Amino acid sequence: MEYTVGDLAKLAGVSTRTLRYYDQIGLLKPAGINASGYRIYGPAEVDKLQQILFYKSLDVDLERMKEILNSPTFDKAAALREHRQKLLAKKAQLDLLIANVEKSIAAIEGRITMSDKEKFEGFKKELIRKNEDQYGAEARQKYGNEAVDASNAKVAAMTKEEWEKLTGLEKEMKENLKIAFNKGDPACAEAQKAADLHRQWLCFFWPSYSKEAHAGVAQMYVDDPRFTAYYDKEQPGLAAFLRDAIFIYTGKQRNTRNS
Amino acid sequence: MEYTVGDLAKLAGVSTRTLRYYDQIGLLKPAGINASGYRIYGPAEVDKLQQILFYKSLDVDLERMKEILNSPTFDKAAALREHRQKLLAKKAQLDLLIANVEKSIAAIEGRITMSDKEKFEGFKKELIRKNEDQYGAEARQKYGNEAVDASNAKVAAMTKEEWEKLTGLEKEMKENLKIAFNKGDPACAEAQKAADLHRQWLCFFWPSYSKEAHAGVAQMYVDDPRFTAYYDKEQPGLAAFLRDAIFIYTGKQRNTRNS
DNA sequence: ATAAACCTTGACGTAACGTTAAGGTCAATA
DNA sequence: TATTGACCTTAACGTTACGTCAAGGTTTAT
Known part of the structure; x- marks a missing residue:
């Protein structure tokens, strides 16, 4: 299966500009270029784009993706398992935010009063998590x-x-x-x-x-x-x-x- | 309680630059400015910043936040409940992604073969959701x-x-x-x-x-x-x-x- | 009184594209 | 055959939400 930029873009739900940009920065080069200078992508590129979109959904920046995807020791299955872990962590973070929202609703309705410090706790934790995410730390979860x-x-x-x-x-x-x-x-x-x-x-x-x-x-x-x-x-x-x-x-x- | 930029920044876990930027674009103006030109924030601004951070966590852009927060018909509790719904929707979306990852792991391990189209289904749904999020479609959770x-x-x-x-x-x-x-x-x-x-x-x-x-x-x-x-x-x-x-x-x- | 630690307003840098602009290619049709 | 319209190309500037100096004024602590 061979795709032009537009084909792959449609398949993946991204813009053609995005694919050209990925080519430009060396993240996803097409399999080849035809006689008229068109980019041609093959199945391997489809797979790689999928990986890219996975990581993108995690807010991993494109530079880091290059490192990850170009690593010779890159194990797809392991990467996906790691990815799954991160998604689960993200969900835990969402739970925290939801708790904070609910607390705020309660506060507005006068049932609880939150101190200014408390109001930001959820967000601070998010900041910490982002940091940990970025630098690969795996410690977490003590949100008792x-x-x-x-x-x-x-x-x-x-x-x-x-x-x-x-x-x-x-x-x-x-x-x-x-x-x-x-x-x-x-x-x-x-x-x-x-x-x-x-x-x-x-x-x-x-x-x-x-x-x-x-x-x-x-x-x-x-x-x-x-x-x-x-x-x-x-x-x-x-x-x-x-x-x-x-x-x-x-x-x-x-x-x-x-x- | 009165705060300078640095005080509020520390409290909220954002940078002072961010607060100046919010002032600049008219999203969060300080309560006043003292004799030496320092920005002074009060409790109302703390609350508003909290709202801003909530919406930010949802990827609502700052322009839309201005609309939302400056609306005369703005009901905090209702907004938070809506916010909560969106967080729950986001979580549901995460579940979809997780399912997709699981499927991909299985595919790699040879248990299933995914067509190219299937590989992107999770992401396409995400796109749809983002669109709905942006244009205020309501949540729908019927089961249970x-x-x-x-x-x-x-x-x-x-x-x-x-x-x-x-x-x-x-x-x-x-x-x-x-x-x-x-x-x-x-x-x-x-x-x-x-x-x-x-x-x-x-x-x-x-x-x-x-x-x-x-x-x-x-x-x-x-x-x-x-x-x-x-x-x-x-x-x-x-x-x-x-x-x-x-x-x-x-x-x-x-x-x-x-x- | 002098340094440290604040604050101010510029102004340029950035990531990850979006968006014209200006033009080449290809298949189908008038 | 010529033209249309849907593709593709590179180039380059615009955007969002800030980060990061720079150059200078203010406050507080010693």
Whole structure:
């Protein structure tokens, strides 16, 4: 398969100017030149252009590409594996930026206040990474705090309205639940109100509501430690109490379940 | 808080030249100039610079930034949410590139032969995306919600025995996942084992398995705060790592993997 | 009071092309 | 056969987002 500049350009999605420039700087010379002075590229050049575009997507400058691609010890597979690693690193960096954005959204909405220093942390890390990228260092990944903040900030990714409604629902539910818990009766008005609010909360996530599913979730709050911990944190026994209230709300019989 | 160019530059991790340039082109004017002609920046400028750096990380050119930031209808929170969407889109694009790299490695190792056209597909898609990015097309992420919510409903309806089987699977998956996470490679054996266990876990609920749905759920683990919080609680970054592993797993599914 | 460490405004350099400009080549058509 | 239009060529200046001196004024610390 032989290509002229235009053919290869179209194939690769780059401009003909780009190919001529690569020829000019000696990055990608055509396989030959025909009688009328046209550049002719072969399959080897297609492969090399692919390599070039890969590296380009990584922001490797053309000078460095020449070094890499002209190296006699150049192992394609190894280069691609390295490339993959870099792409993954880039993605990790993106995660960091996303976390920062989400944090900023939260800040604007008044839930968190960020110090001026904090505002730039994501970008500073990016600078460091770029440096490391450029000079081939492979050390990285200790973004502990940021990642934790990221997961917190995920909540911020919801629209403001969603967030407010959700937190409002949850807060109201908990208030009712605590009052009911102190009364000790999962059938009392407050407990049933809490169960109803919990249903609304669930409906926020679920496309369709069913009593059975609702009861199932309530049971899971007791069986699954991650949920139990959440509810029992403020008031031990609250998870089980909520389950009882929901069982009554959904009409499920209180049978022999332990915990 | 008042800053001179050097102060702000240090804070933001940019050069003083950059700040003078932004002043020059009217992108970021200082709050004022003191008696000796020094530029003085205030908190509003810190915020604006942050916005600028956000957009810069997206390859938005400075001219467009002026339009965006000087727009009277400019809503910071909305802009950030849009920004976040773009970052997520960029990440999706990275996933595409990674898939392409994986494919190329396979091709080099003789498992597949790629046509010349195929070799450039990833890059062409990138071009399209860049265009869409530039001209304000919106994000489109449709998959995930229904599937995940459906699975939640099923979890809720489960018996305790089923639940225990499930948690067993999950525990084993997590063990593999943590080992893999420490290695840092979502393509390594443990990570892929974890992805496979995760598939089994999913098959517990799903009537039919599909790679696309699997990948969709993996993405949800990162997008949905409920899941992210769960995975990242023990090991920050784990949700994203699991997603990456699953993306590789679902992309490589064709290569004789059994279980 | 003098150096170090800031700040100022030019002004030229750069990477990786985009964009004319001015012209040669090739296949198909009037 | 001549011309059109889509190719190709080299040459050269333009662009973006700064980096990098240069030449000089200001502030702070000793």
